[in-house]
Structure formats: C-alpha cells, structure tokens
Amino acid sequence: MPKVTVKKIHAVAKWRWVGSSSDTVCVICNNALENTCPICFRPGIDCSPAFGQCGHHFHLHCMEKWMSENKLTCPCCRAEWSYKT
Numbered sequence: 836m837p838k839v840t841v842k843k844i845h846a847v848a849k850w851r852w853v854g855s856s857s858d859t860v861c862v863i864c865n866n867a868l869e870n871t872c873p874i875c876f877r878p879g880i881d882c883s884p885a886f887g888q889c890g891h892h893f894h895l896h897c898m899e900k901w902m903s904e905n906k907l908t909c910p911c912c913r914a915e916w917s918y919k920t
C-alpha cells in the first residue's frame with residue numbers, strides 16, 4: 836500500500852450540526868456513508884460502515900482515525916463507543 840495522504844480532519848472535528856440526516860452522512864467526514872470515506876477516496880474500495888452500540892454509524896476508517904485522535908466516544912452523541920457486532 837502506498838502512503839496515503841490524509842486530509843486534516845481537525846477542522847471537521849468541530850462538527851457542526853447541519854441538520855441533515857445522520858443516518859446517511861458520516862459526521863466525521865461529512866460524506867455520505869454510501870460513498871467511500873476521504874481516507875479511501877478511491878472507487879471500488881469497500882469502505883464498510885462501522886456500527887456502534889449507540890445506534891450511530893460512520894465510515895470504519897473515519898472512526899479509526901477519530902479514535903486515534905479523540906477519546907473512545909461516539910462523535911455524534913458522545914456516548915462511550917463500542918462496535919456493534
């Protein structure tokens with residue numbers, strides 16, 4: 836795997852409420868869940884969503900990045916994050 840340049844997500848981390856449905860949009864990157872996340876950003880790559888026990892879901896890669904920079908909390912509701920299996 837070549838090194839992937841990841842855009843800074845810090846600006847997005849000050850997530851704003853856009854009023855759109857959080858069911859379809861990953862609030863970490865503000866991209867639709869049905870699309871790939873900015874970390875993948877290549878068509879054909881399976882970027883599966885990560886489902887949390889709180890009922891929110893995000894791109895798996897966004898969530899991994901979020902957790903590496905933040906606490907283990909849901910970026911949406913701030914509940915303690917754990918993956919729904």
Ligand SMILES: [Zn+2]
Nearest residue numbers: 861864894897
């Ligand atoms: Zn995302």
Ligand SMILES: [Zn+2]
Nearest residue numbers: 872875882896
């Ligand atoms: Zn991804």
Ligand SMILES: [Zn+2]
Nearest residue numbers: 889891909912
């Ligand atoms: Zn949540």
